[in-house]
Amino acid sequence: MVSLCALTAASPTVPALALAAPGGGAPPTPHAAARALHAQTLGDLDTTLHGEAFAHASYLLFAAEADREGHPAVGKLFRSTAHTELNEHLHQAAVLAGLVGTNAANLRRAIDGETYEHQVMYHRFADQAREDGDLEAADLFSEIAADEGRHRSAFRTALTAVTTGRGTVPAPPEADMVPVPAGLPKVKAARTKANLDTAMRGEALAHAKYMLFAAHARQSGNAALARLFEGTAKVEAHEHLAGEAVLAGLVRTTKENLRTAVTGERHEATTVYPGFAERATAVGDTAAARFFRDTAGDEARHAAAFQEALD
Structure with a gap:
């Protein structure tokens, strides 16, 4: 594991x-x-x-x-x-x-990551899961791709506010908390299982990274940006990773x-x-x-x- x-x-x-x-x-x-x-x-x-x-x-x-x-x-x-x-x-x-780094640098790094997941990774994972008959995983990957697009948009708006002083930092997203009981994998294809593993590791790091970015934002006096990073971190861990963990059978x-x-x-x-x-x-x-x-x-x-x- x-x-x-x-x-x-x-x-x-x-x-x-x-x-x-x-x-x-x-x-x-x-x-x-x-x-x-x-x-x-x-x-x-x-x-x-x-x-x-x-x-x-x-x-x-x-x-x-x-x-x-x-x-x-x-x-x-x-x-x-x-x-x-x-x-x-x-x-x-x-x-x-x-x-x-700086708040602006942290936002740019977050935007890059969310863009890749939104435009490339999760769409590819969804297509592959659909090809392999893992339709539940395909649907989840597609839903997460859409979420990451919204995260990217929020971070872009926040970057404008931070770098130009125009506009405001968006409110943080609300996480849909997903319980993760013990259970066997709910997918059958080896490729889907591998993609779930990659996705979980990415979501885990996003959560940890965003919490560090939030701490830096709060220390620098930008409480609104800290709340945005914290809220996004919760979505990555308690909604995205948790949903993937259920399908992967991570918990036994x-x-x-x-x-x-x-x-x-x-x-x-x-x-x-x-x-x-x-x-x-x-x-x-x-x-x-x-x-x-x-x-x-x-x-x-x-x-x-x-x-x-x-x-």
Whole structure:
């Protein structure tokens, strides 16, 4: 479940950008190495962001299922681990990668992402699901494509307000909260299942990213923009990702969820992050290498805790 999908960076170096603290406090200072990271390191950080965001979202859903089954201690474990994945691992990776910039830069990044999902990704996923006979997934992908178009329009309006002082930031969208009970996949085609996985990871990262953008907007004094980012983040997580999770059968019994978590955390601890650290060390990105090594240690402890709970 939390195995990471490989992504590549667009350029060999990316300038560092200030990152707002999730709680709205003073932003941490990006390490100097973030000013000129190697392309491979940036790609590995991007993979990290996707993986940690998806782990956070998945563990919160697993926690809810544990509560439903009468395992409050396991629910607490999933929630505390989700907190670490988001507020430590993802946050630190975001600082190294220079993920968050000015309000205008954050809006432009959001517009680019929503445009791709609206015009390309979700339309392609819908067409493929329809070809494969997964009509429920096709309908969901089409609905989400339309939502992303509305998000793009709202962000464009907000960008005009931020950059020119004309107009106002739109009100945030309302999320249609989708419950995610334990269940088997509701799709049959391998291609649809793969597309659902890609989509869930994208929605998880959008939620995490928009919450960071919201914290920066609030810190800079733009409460209306913060509310827009927060409201959009809720739609991405509690409506889009949740709907996709139902079709994908992401949540199973608590025993199965713990097994999934153990497998994913062990893979990250023994293979993914040590490999990232080795590559970062080889190109001189020492701060990133140290982060990857530290994160590998955390994931090993997570795996042990999940295994203990399973036992």
